Amino acid sequence: MDCDRFREVLPELLANELGASDLAAADDHARRCAECGRELADHRKAWQLLGVLDEEIVVAPERLRQMAAQALARAVAEPTLEAGASIEPAGGAAGGATVRVVTHSRWRLWRQVAAAALLVAGTALTTRVWIERRAALPDFLDDADFVQHFELIRDLPELDLEGDLLDVDDELLLLNAMRGA
C-alpha cells in the first residue's frame, strides 16, 4: 500500500470498517511510513483527547424543574410573547411549576414601527441604487457592430497565434482594439 492508498482508506480505518486484508496492509504501511504513521497516531490521540469532554454533567433537579416550567410557560404564551418579554418564577427563587409572563406591549409597538420604517427606507434606497445603476449601463451594448465583434471574439479558439492560451485580459485587449478599428 502506498501513501495515496493509505489516505484513501484512512476514514474506514478510523471507523473500524476496513476489511482484514486492507487493514493489514494499512497497518504495515503506517509502520513503514513515518508521515502516515504519525498521521494515524495523531488521529487516534485526538479521538482519545476528546474523552476529556466526556465529563458527567450534574444539574440540580430544581434547576431542571425550573427549566421545564419556563419552557411550558413560554410555549403557552407563544402567540403573544415577545422576544423581550421576561418570565419570572411566580414563587420567587424557589421556582415552582407556575411562572408569570411579563410582556412589554409598548416596546412591541415601537419595534413594529421601527421595522416598518426600516423596510420603507431600505426599499427606497434599493430602488434608487437600481435606477442609478440601470441608467449607467454602457451604451456600447446597444451597438450592433460591437455586439457582432464581441460574438466573433467569443467564438475565437482558446489559443492565440503563438499557441498560448487566451485569457480574459487578452480578449478584452482584442475587443478594445477592434472597437478602435
Added chain:
Amino acid sequence: MQDAVEQPGSDPGQTWMLAFQRGDEAAFTALVGHYGAQVIGFFRRGGADGAAAEDLAQEAFLRVARARDRYEPTAKFTTWLHRILFRIALNDAARNRWRRSVGFAAPRELEEPAGAPEPLADATAAPLPVLTRDELREQVRAAVAELPEPQRTALLLHRFEECSQEEVATTLGLTVPAVKSLLFRARDNVRKRLAPLFADEVDHGL
C-alpha cells in the same frame, strides 16, 4: 399520569412526550429532568460555557414544548430531540452564543504570562507545557467549537451520544456515506487543531 413518569417504558422520552401530548405537564417535567443534563452536556461539549449551555438547553426544551401537538412517535425520541439540537446549532444567534463562550489558545499562550521571557531560539526544542486537565478540556472544547456545522453536531452525536452513523444520518437528513465523510472531516479538523498537544514529551495523563 404518574405511570408515565415512573414507568416510562423502553423509550422513556417517547412515553413522556405522548403523555405530555395528552395534557400531562408532569410528564414534560419528567422529560426535562431525564434529558436536561444530556442536552446541557451536548452544548457544553460543543463549546458553550455553563450559562450559555443552559440557555441553549432552555431553547431546546421550549421547542419540544411547542412541538407538543405535532409530535409523532415515528422515531426514537432522542433522534427527534437531536434534530432539535441540530437546528439550534444551525441557528445563527445560537451559534454566536455558542462560539462566543470559548476561544482557542495555543498551549504556550496558556503557559506564558505577560512579560514572560523571550522564547528559546530553537522553539521546537523547547518542551511543550503540560496542561492541567481543566486547561486541556478547554483546548479540546475550543477545537470542537471551531468545527463548522454540521461537522460539529455529527461529531458530538457520534462520539458522545453513542449515535450510530445511521442515526446521525437520520438526524442530520444526510446519507450514511455523507455522514462518514463528514465525521472524517470533523476528526481531521480536530486532529489538526490539537496537533500542538501531541508532542511525545507531553503527558496529559490520559
